[in-house]
């Protein structure tokens with residue numbers, strides 16, 4: 269008999285770590301983990317199966333459909349914004365074709381199970397593209413339907429995959445229903461920058477937040493690549509995990525939209541530096557602006573409106589900036605380094 273599992277792609281990435289540790293500690297569902305990189309040893313015991321493989325490998329995905337009963341796909345694998353700018357076509361292949369492959373897998377699983385497989389997709393504030401700084405400063409909390417003109421390949425990929433998810437859920441569902449089959453139940457979060465105590469992101473543009481903290485904790489000088497007044501929304505990793513699981517559990521009839529902003533606090537780079545220096549007074553942090561990364565940050569909103577998530581499925585972050593540092597990041601980082 270096939271065992272019911274949740275499938276997690278990008279398992280060895282930042283969010284993968286947080287999600288696998290959380291679900292693994294709860295232990296009430298098997299985890300099928302997939303990543304192109306080997307899985308860190310501390311995550312292996314939490315997984316029913318880890319497969320080192322590529323989401324572009326359709327033969328591999330076909331095997332998984334045959335072997336497992338997949339309840340939910342958390343599709344976390346992606347090439348982040350800065351890295352994607354250096355390899356746009358590769359990013360497109362991984363971020364878009366990879367997502368399409370997984371949507372197809374979800375459709376096949378749904379048809380086989382006779383019920384819609386849930387597909388939880390983290391999109392990003394990169395889906396937004398604000399034309400200039402003055403508009404950014406006046407925009408306030410940006411809503412899901414505003415400023416959807418991304419300036420990066422990653423942002424274009426995320427926005428397009430949101431549309432693909434909508435297509436498979438709303439329109440393909442009708443085709444499936446006509447054939448007496450089920451389709452996929454796609455649900456999407458637009459994440460702000462994330463800060464984890466356990467992992468340091470690679471290839472993103474909001475990375476200056478977590479990098480400042482992790483460098484300071486290790487006594488390594490840090491060159492911050494954005495201006496001190498640069499503002500972005502952020503969230504602590506436990507809240508990111510909480511939002512993924514809350515959205516997965518939300519009753520379908522409560523969801524008035526497919527794509528939801530979620531966020532917690534919106535500091536400037538200078539405000540992050542101030543709080544980091546409160547805990548690590550000897551931290552050496554200097555500013556050396558990187559033009560193209562700064563341009564990406566300037567095109568992303570300084571804050572986003574997550575009222576739809578709050579209203580539809582009771583979203584509320586546990587960690588504001590003070591709590592994130594006092595109760596989560598600093599204690600965990602002291603244990604780590």
Ligand code: AKB
Pocket residue numbers: 348349350391392393394422459460461462469471472473474475
């Ligand atoms: C990135 O910086 O690319 C990501 C994101 C905001 O999606 N952290």
